[in-house]
Amino acid sequence: MRLAVREALRSFRRAPVLSVLSITTIAFALFVVGLVVLVGLNVQAALSEVGERVEVVVYLRRGTPLEAATIAMEDILAFPEVADVGYVSEDEALRKAREELREFQDVFDDLTQNPLPASLEVQMRPGFRDARHVEDVAERLRGIRFAEDVRFGRDWIAKLDRLRSIAAAVSLLISAAFAAASVIIIGTTVRLTVLQRTREIAIMRLVGATSGFVRFPFLLDGAFKGALGGVLAIGLSYAAFAVVNRLVLQGRFFTPAETLGFVAAGTLLGLLASAVSVGRHLREI
Amino acid sequence: MITLTRVYKAYPKGVFALRDVSLHVAKGEFVFLTGHSGAGKSTVLRMVYVGDLPTEGEVRVAGRATHAFRPRDIPKLRRRLGIVFQDFRLLEDRTAEENVAFALEVTGVRRDTVGPKVARVLAQVGLAAKARAFPHELSGGEQQRVAIARALVNDPFVLLADEPTGNLDERATRGVFQLLREINANGTAVVMATHDLDLVREANYRTIELEAGAVVFDSGVDDADVAGAPA
Ligand SMILES: Nc1ncnc2c1ncn2[C@@H]1O[C@H](COP(=O)(O)OP(=O)(O)OP(=O)(O)O)[C@@H](O)[C@H]1O
Numbered sequence: 001m002r003l004a005v006r007e008a009l010r011s012f013r014r015a016p017v018l019s020v021l022s023i024t025t026i027a028f029a030l031f032v033v034g035l036v037v038l039v040g041l042n043v044q045a046a047l048s049e050v051g052e053r054v055e056v057v058v059y060l061r062r063g064t065p066l067e068a069a070t071i072a073m074e075d076i077l078a079f080p081e082v083a084d085v086g087y088v089s090e091d092e093a094l095r096k097a098r099e100e101l102r103e104f105q106d107v108f109d110d111l112t113q114n115p116l117p118a119s120l121e122v123q124m125r126p127g128f129r130d131a132r133h134v135e136d137v138a139e140r141l142r143g144i145r146f147a148e149d150v151r152f153g154r155d156w157i158a159k160l161d162r163l164r165s166i167a168a169a170v171s172l173l174i175s176a177a178f179a180a181a182s183v184i185i186i187g188t189t190v191r192l193t194v195l196q197r198t199r200e201i202a203i204m205r206l207v208g209a210t211s212g213f214v215r216f217p218f219l220l221d222g223a224f225k226g227a228l229g230g231v232l233a234i235g236l237s238y239a240a241f242a243v244v245n246r247l248v249l250q251g252r253f254f255t256p257a258e259t260l261g262f263v264a265a266g267t268l269l270g271l272l273a274s275a276v277s278v279g280r281h282l283r284e285i
Numbered sequence: 286m287i288t289l290t291r292v293y294k295a296y297p298k299g300v301f302a303l304r305d306v307s308l309h310v311a312k313g314e315f316v317f318l319t320g321h322s323g324a325g326k327s328t329v330l331r332m333v334y335v336g337d338l339p340t341e342g343e344v345r346v347a348g349r350a351t352h353a354f355r356p357r358d359i360p361k362l363r364r365r366l367g368i369v370f371q372d373f374r375l376l377e378d379r380t381a382e383e384n385v386a387f388a389l390e391v392t393g394v395r396r397d398t399v400g401p402k403v404a405r406v407l408a409q410v411g412l413a414a415k416a417r418a419f420p421h422e423l424s425g426g427e428q429q430r431v432a433i434a435r436a437l438v439n440d441p442f443v444l445l446a447d448e449p450t451g452n453l454d455e456r457a458t459r460g461v462f463q464l465l466r467e468i469n470a471n472g473t474a475v476v477m478a479t480h481d482l483d484l485v486r487e488a489n490y491r492t493i494e495l496e497a498g499a500v501v502f503d504s505g506v507d508d509a510d511v512a513g514a515p516a
């Protein structure tokens with residue numbers, strides 16, 4: 001192991017320009033991956049924040065007794081898709097309306113009787129905030145005896161759904177493309193090093209080095225380049241994130257676990273790429 | 286120890302590098318392989334260290350047929366062989382002692398045994414003083430001594446030398462040859478391919494002569510055993 005590390009360092013020292021060049025290229029490719037994933041994460045976060053507002057409102061018939069409403073609420077809470085149910089009385093509805101619609105202050109003042117119905121506000125659990133589940137719950141709510149009407153933002157929820165899957169698909173595609181680019185870069189540089197060291201590898205073979213022994217430093221080299229590229233990419237992403245965050249909008253960065261996962265993924269890509277290209281080229285030598 | 290039985294080696298384009306070669310090298314023997322350029326000397330040695338497999342016939346080394354080797358058997362065998370070439374084949378970015386140590390390290394020996402062993406073989410080839418020198422700082426003769434030290438460090442049962450003096454002047458040739466004789470005197474078999482008929486005459490060792498891939502003379506067996514031997 002120690003020997004293999006030494007051999008890998010040797011290869012770095014022998015071709016520092018090539019090594020630095022490839023690490024930088026990998027870093028930029030992974031940087032793009034990082035950015036895309038970051039944008040994806042932030043879009044998802046924003047969407048789920050919006051999603052928290054996905055609610056179904058059950059307007060109750062005038063004169064529904066409070067006890068009846070309470071029993072209905074208990075039933076609704078038992079739905080597996082439902083996170084919470086709130087009761088809004090007629091008076092509360094009016095007060096809310098006054099607060100939210102100040103422009104119509106005069107209209108409210110002229111009222112002699114409260115025209116607003118009491119309602120039940122049903123919050124959906126995360127994971128059930130898509131059109132299909134919401135529709136399903138709304139259908140069941142219509143069956144409640146005192147329900148006058150059931151409302152939810154049908155179009156809006158469907159759009160949210162679409163947005164979510166588009167964001168996921170786009171970020172997946174772009175990051176896969178750039179991850180593939182990193183694999184190709186690492187594979188190529190490792191291949192160049194292998195070719196550069198043909199003579200040396202032949203000598204190693206001659207004195208009885210096993211294929212594994214010959215291969216290991218190259219694998220280490222690839223993994224190391226992937227890891228370093230990953231770390232640099234995280235650094236670049238953070239710089240980009242900091243600038244955007246200051247100038248445009250508040251977002252979130254990778255959690256420490258995600259950062260670690262990102263670097264680990266870079267390392268794995270490096271390992272994979274060098275395994276493939278070394279495997280093929282050592283057989284040819 | 287080393288036995289070739291009716292070995293043929295064909296290369297693509299129909300070149301036969303070896304034709305019906307049979308020979309045996311015993312423990313501790315010193316054997317010259319001679320013949321014109323292209324006669325097949327290097328090919329015989331390559332058959333022994335399993336750089337290639339025979340097209341036909343059998344090569345047995347240390348009791349096992351090479352065509353039955355699994356991939357991992359080849360490095361195992363090479364650790365028990367010493368191989369030396371005309372062009373030395375040293376790693377340019379390593380000192381003499383690192384080059385020698387490398388042959389030990391690939392075998393996965395304990396690190397603390399490497400130093401003393403390397404020092405011992407470098408002393409044996411007369412290069413103790415140049416242990417820290419890089420190949421480009423050494424003369425051809427000295428580089429070949431490093432290569433021989435590397436070949437010896439794993440205590441091989443046979444040393445295969447492919448024109449080890451081919452790139453050396455008269456004096457260095459004498460020195461390297463003397464070294465090979467000493468190594469042989471210590472019990473290691475030596476198979477040496479060479480063009481240098483002066484060396485062959487001087488030493489009176491067994492000589493096998495190849496011509497166009499066939500054995501035409503072998504001083505170690507009765508002439509009658511060798512197909513096509515000159516009368
Ligand atoms: N890889 C190869 N592909 C095709 N032909 C080869 C190959 N290696 C050797 N040969 C042919 O096999 C024959 C024997 O070659 P070999 O190297 O064994 O000769 P040699 O006796 O060592 O010659 P020299 O004294 O010049 O080193 C030659 O005709 C050579 O051209």
Ligand SMILES: [Mg+2]
Pocket residue numbers: 326327328447
């Ligand atoms: Mg030759």
